[in-house]
Every structure is written in C-alpha cells, then in structure tokens.
Amino acid sequence: MDLFLNLVASGLVIGSIYGIIAIAFAIIFKTTGVLNFAQGEVMMLVAYVSWSLGTELTLPFWALIIVSIGVAALIGVIIERLFIRPMIGQPVFAIVMVTIGLAVMLRSLIVILWGSDAEPFDAAIEGGLIEIGPVVLFSEQLFAIILFFFLSTAVFLFFRFTRIGIAMRATAMDETAALLMGVDVRRISAFAWAIAAIVSGLAGITFAIMFSRAPDLWFQGLRAFPATILGGLDSPLGSGFGGLIIGVIGDLSEGYIGQGLKEISGFVVIIIVLMVRPYGLFGEKELERV
Structure with a gap:
C-alpha cells in the first residue's frame, strides 16, 4: 500500500507539470484554433531567462516568480507579434508549421546563449521534506501540485468571469461574429500567447528547480501533449486534469x-480514449448543421 501511495504521489507531481503545460496548449488552441508546437520551447526560454535574471539580481524565490510572470508575458507577446500575427488569414496548417520552425529556432538559441550543459536552477523553496502519512515529498514537489490547482482554478475563473476571458471564448466560437461585436481579435490573440507563456513558464521553472535546467527541458512539452489530447484541446481545465491522469498512470505502470513504460503509457491511453471519444474526455463535440 505504501508503494502504491508513493507512486500516486510522484505521479501527481509530474502530472501537475504535464497538466500546467497542457493548460497552456489548450489556451492557445481554444482562443485561436492553432496548436502551438513550440510551447515546450517557450516554456524552456522563460525558465532560462528567469534563471539569468534571478542570478543577476539575487532574487528570493517569490520575487523570482513575480519577475518571471512579467518576463513570460513579454516573451509571449513578442512571439505572437513577430511570428503569429503576420500569419493571420493564412491556413492553420501554415501557422502550425511556423510554430514548428519557431521550436527549432528556440532550441538552438538556448544552446547558443546558455550552453548545452545541465545545471541546477539555484532557487530553493523553504520547507525541506514533508511527510503526509507514508508519503514523503520535497517542498518543491508539493509546490508543483499546489501550483497546478492554483493555476487550474485561476484559468477557469478567468475564462468564466473576466471580460477578456469571455472575449477569448467568443473569439474561439466565431471570430467573425466577435469582430462584428467589437472584439479586438489581434489583441485577444496576444493575450492568449502571453497567458500561455506565463502558465507554461511557471511549469518550466518548477521542473527546473526540482531537477535541473537543461537544453532538453522542451521535451516536457512533448510529454505533456498527450494530456492535452486526453483532456480535450478546447478545454484548458480538462487538459490540466488530463495531465494528472497521464502522470499517475505513467508512474503506476x-x-x-516495468521500467520505460512511463514514456509510452500516455500515448497508449490517448489512443484508447480517442477511439471512444475523439474530442477528448472533457472536450466538446463539434456539431455542423447543413
């Protein structure tokens, strides 16, 4: 029983990281209809820039988080303005190809600016070891779980009750109708990319603190992708909980x-789920009237 509980706990930790990144995927897709294949690389860039600023300014952890939110928002807006906005009106496939090219470019940029070696993030969360019954967690691991539930709640409330969130939902439903109602679609797109960069950036920082900052940090975005599909591309909250499911199933398997099943169990799960619900566990079925 102790083994089971510890496996579930470790699965929730890594699943929280996957879930946060999956939320970022879903925010952009829900708002713009674009699947951002550079989300993992954006997450990595935010983590590296935040580490550099934290090191230069010797910031405590909570100050680092606040600075990182501003850095991530700026990075998201710059990427949207330089690479995505000029593609407005082009086929979605063309925009997706731009995100793939952006991903490759950001990976190379990280190596050029920061090198190819894995290094510690050098930012600790006070608390040490935390015992919850037979389960023992580091404070950084507990923070990852708390951060997931905080961001999930914040994103839900944002889309449900704020003017910008409602405008983003309206744009996702019908961009032309949103334009006719006075919604600035370009501004909404920039907001979506900024929010997604903030959310995924916090996941990247948390992961780097728990393990290390390394040029393969982007790979966590690829690992989180099954969570987005499992939960539903048009459901940020569902995508987040899809991350928890993928994380727990991976650690239990x-x-x-046997060893090595963690890497493939997520993809096995989404294949099974998509055969039954092609729009994901929490996604909405699209109906076309003709």
Whole structure:
C-alpha cells in the first residue's frame, strides 16, 4: 500500500507539470484554433531567462516568480507579434508549421546563449521534506501540485468571469461574429500567447528547480501533449486534469509493470480514449448543421 501511495504521489507531481503545460496548449488552441508546437520551447526560454535574471539580481524565490510572470508575458507577446500575427488569414496548417520552425529556432538559441550543459536552477523553496502519512515529498514537489490547482482554478475563473476571458471564448466560437461585436481579435490573440507563456513558464521553472535546467527541458512539452489530447484541446481545465491522469498512470505502470513504460503509457491511453471519444474526455463535440 505504501508503494502504491508513493507512486500516486510522484505521479501527481509530474502530472501537475504535464497538466500546467497542457493548460497552456489548450489556451492557445481554444482562443485561436492553432496548436502551438513550440510551447515546450517557450516554456524552456522563460525558465532560462528567469534563471539569468534571478542570478543577476539575487532574487528570493517569490520575487523570482513575480519577475518571471512579467518576463513570460513579454516573451509571449513578442512571439505572437513577430511570428503569429503576420500569419493571420493564412491556413492553420501554415501557422502550425511556423510554430514548428519557431521550436527549432528556440532550441538552438538556448544552446547558443546558455550552453548545452545541465545545471541546477539555484532557487530553493523553504520547507525541506514533508511527510503526509507514508508519503514523503520535497517542498518543491508539493509546490508543483499546489501550483497546478492554483493555476487550474485561476484559468477557469478567468475564462468564466473576466471580460477578456469571455472575449477569448467568443473569439474561439466565431471570430467573425466577435469582430462584428467589437472584439479586438489581434489583441485577444496576444493575450492568449502571453497567458500561455506565463502558465507554461511557471511549469518550466518548477521542473527546473526540482531537477535541473537543461537544453532538453522542451521535451516536457512533448510529454505533456498527450494530456492535452486526453483532456480535450478546447478545454484548458480538462487538459490540466488530463495531465494528472497521464502522470499517475505513467508512474503506476513503471512501478508495477516495468521500467520505460512511463514514456509510452500516455500515448497508449490517448489512443484508447480517442477511439471512444475523439474530442477528448472533457472536450466538446463539434456539431455542423447543413
């Protein structure tokens, strides 16, 4: 029983990271209809820039988080303005290809500016070891879980009750109708990219604190992608909880069946789920009237 609980706890930790990144994927897709294949690379860039600023300014952890939110928003807006906005009106496939090219460019940029070695993030969360019954977690791991639930709640409330969130939902439903109602679609697109960069950037910082900052940090975005599909591309909250499911299943399969299954179990799960619900567990079924 102790093994089961510890596997579930470790699955919730990594699943929280996957879930936060999946929320970022879903925010952009829900607002613009674009699947951003550079989300993992944006997350990595935010983590590296935040580390550099934190090191130069010797910021405590909570100050680092506040600065990182501003940095991430700026990075998201710059990427949207330089690479995505000129593609407005082009086929979605063309925009997706731009995000793939952006991903490759950001990976190279990280290596050029910061090198190819893995290094510690050098930012600790006070608390040490935390015992919850038979489960033992580091404070950084507990922070990852708390951050997931905080961001999930914040994103839900943002889309449900704020003017910008409602405008983003309206744009996702019908961009032309939103324009006719006075919604600035370009501004909404910039907001979506900024928010997604903030959310994924916080995930990247948390992961780097728990493990290390390394040029393969972007790979966590690829690992989180099954969570987005599982939860539903048009459901940020569902995508987040899809991350928890993927994380727990991955750790349980590796703990009880065999090593290496963590990497593929998520993709096995989405294949099974998509055969039954092609729009994901929490996604909305699209209906076309003719």
